[in-house]
Amino acid sequence: MNKQKRDRVYAVLCTVLTLIFIAVMLFMVGELPPLGRADNPDINEVVEFYMEEGPEETGALNAVTGMILHYRAFDTLGESCVLFVSAVCVFILLRIDGEASNDTLVAIDRRYEPTGDPILTQTFKVLVPAVFMFGIYITMNGHLSPGGGFSGGAIIGAGLLLFLNAYGLEKTERFMTSGLHRRITALALCFYAIAKSYTFYTGANGLKSFESAGTPGAILSAGLILPLNICVAIVVAMTIYSMYIMLRKGGFNK
Amino acid sequence: MQALMAILLALLVICAVAVSATRKLLPAVIIFMSYSMIMSLVWLLLRAPDLAITEAAVGAGITSVLFFITMRRLGLLKKNLQEDEEEVQKHFEGRPGKLEEDRHE
Numbered sequence: 396m397n398k399q400k401r402d403r404v405y406a407v408l409c410t411v412l413t414l415i416f417i418a419v420m421l422f423m424v425g426e427l428p429p430l431g432r433a434d435n436p437d438i439n440e441v442v443e444f445y446m447e448e449g450p451e452e453t454g455a456l457n458a459v460t461g462m463i464l465h466y467r468a469f470d471t472l473g474e475s476c477v478l479f480v481s482a483v484c485v486f487i488l489l490r491i492d493g494e495a496s497n498d499t500l501v502a503i504d505r506r507y508e509p510t511g512d513p514i515l516t517q518t519f520k521v522l523v524p525a526v527f528m529f530g531i532y533i534t535m536n537g538h539l540s541p542g543g544g545f546s547g548g549a550i551i552g553a554g555l556l557l558f559l560n561a562y563g564l565e566k567t568e569r570f571m572t573s574g575l576h577r578r579i580t581a582l583a584l585c586f587y588a589i590a591k592s593y594t595f596y597t598g599a600n601g602l603k604s605f606e607s608a609g610t611p612g613a614i615l616s617a618g619l620i621l622p623l624n625i626c627v628a629i630v631v632a633m634t635i636y637s638m639y640i641m642l643r644k645g646g647f648n649k
Numbered sequence: 650m651q652a653l654m655a656i657l658l659a660l661l662v663i664c665a666v667a668v669s670a671t672r673k674l675l676p677a678v679i680i681f682m683s684y685s686m687i688m689s690l691v692w693l694l695l696r697a698p699d700l701a702i703t704e705a706a707v708g709a710g711i712t713s714v715l716f717f718i719t720m721r722r723l724g725l726l727k728k729n730l731q732e733d734e735e736e737v738q739k740h741f742e743g744r745p746g747k748l749e750e751d752r753h754e
Binding site: 639 | 701
């Protein structure tokens, strides 16, 4: 079989497989129960319990945050660790060290850097504080309004990238070193793990715990949810920044 | 609201097909970005604002930026390759060996 013929066979096979896959998925979607009906299988006593007891038990008005950072907090710790591990994997794969490649890489990076584009730079400079503010607001208000650690952290990470592109690498690298990244991420993850383990061991199943629900609706309420949100946001923002910097030039320094 | 939802879902399908049908990488990433934007609107209509925020930040923002930076690193974004080559030649003038290493990366 020559190459052209083989390519055609592959193309036909791909199309047929994709069509079968789409048909199966559409069929399954048709089998799903309609959204929001009262006797759906996902409306059961768990949902009822979360909706009724959630705000009093966790102190979080946002039921989603109350769930992921109180009832299922270890799940979220696992997710944060996955993010950290993925950042480490990118680090392992893309890190370039040694002086041999250093100036070559810097040259490659500088070659592509869009320096001297005043419109973009000025727009970034205007946007940066607003983006940071929005990210911090979403993180800190995670237990009261939609949002939380993951979304807030992603927005703060995007703000860091904007800052980097607005003010250049030299200014950003003055504070964003690999040491800071490592320490702050490890600190956030450790604090999360220790604080949550402690409350699980002492406060689960109705035992007395140091975290109290507080008045639902106040900013300093909901016990550990606010600090845990901040931890998650730190991990997410640092992961995004480190991935960007790794892809861009293979290291934090210089 | 129903009509808006139908329009958005139709746009989602169009975007999903267009991403795989596009041959150029840069338009593909931009279409992917708009797919995420539409998806975040759909989340909003489904009353999941948490997901909408995350989708807009991660799907439309961060993922595309990572795609762009990878493409830039691979040299797929530069319009004028000739000019680029000359610039590199000038930078590595008089340093034998380095240029080849650079190219291999």
